[in-house]
Amino acid sequence: MHITYTAATTAAPGSSNEDHFAVGDGWALVLDGAGRYPGESGGCVHPVTWVVARLSSHLSSHLTEQPGQPLTAIVRSAIEATAADHGPTCDLSDPLSPGATGAIVRFCDDRIDWLVVGDCAVVIDRGPDGYTTVIDDRVDRLPNAPIVEGQVRTYSPAYVATVRNQPAGFWVLSTIPAAADQALVGTLPRQTVDQVLLCSDGISRLTERYGWSWQDVFALHGTAGPESIIRAVREAERDDPDPRRWRGKRHDDATLVVARMMLATATAGDEA
Ligand SMILES: [Zn+2]
Secondary structure: OEEEEEEEEEOOOOOOOOEEEEEEOOEEEEEEEEOOOOOOOOOOOOOHHHHHHHHHHHHHHHHHHOOOOOHHHHHHHHHHHHHHHHOOOOOOOOOOOOEEEEEEEEEOOOEEEEEEEOOOEEEEEOHHHOEEEEEOOHHHOOOOOOEEEOOOEEEOHHHHHHHEOOOOOEOOEOOOHHHHHHOEEEEEEHHHOOEEEEEOHHHHHHHHOOOOOHHHHHHHHHHHOHHHHHHHHHHHHHHOOOHHHOEOOOOOOEEEEEEEEEOOOOOOOOOO
């Protein structure tokens, strides 16, 4: 069995892309830059895109060089290495330090491992057995969260500082290595999986806001490719009669990777 990957990423109109994806031999990841609030430095001189790029670089090298390590250990190492990259210019104790939400999938000989932190998602197509959806929605289930009704619904930075990377709050990949231990992780036998989608929340809003099923997403991807999914997101956002009802932006960076298991050794005579 071998794996083929398709992927696409697009910035929200009028902004730079803080999403990122990477694929390697037996793994794929999606990151979505988290942070910076207007008027808040997060204690850091670096752009969010720099933090995302450093996390991706460290995750990619650890996934390639340490295939036997648990994903939580790989993520912990990548957070520590990224923190070291900041250097003395940055205050890593700032609770609003820029970081990323993320989804990682690793394809081993006999199983598939995943790890999700924050609002990225992993969706596993198990053929006749349906879909396994891994979404970390802790940021949307914060108890008694004070919501600011501005141009869009959002949380205030002062509130986020009390719940970000805190027990009973929500977790992101930034400067706290313990965030790795709070990730959603899991495993499935590889032969039960047809394909796996990793995406940022700029894609999963199709199912969370706009009435799509994951079956719809995989079907469109199968016939028209990953760019068609992003076009569908932009159409749904443009047609949204009241985008201010959502926490977050009308448009968001949108990124997906789809990994398909291919039966490389199948022949016409195979009965299995
Ligand atoms: Zn920094």
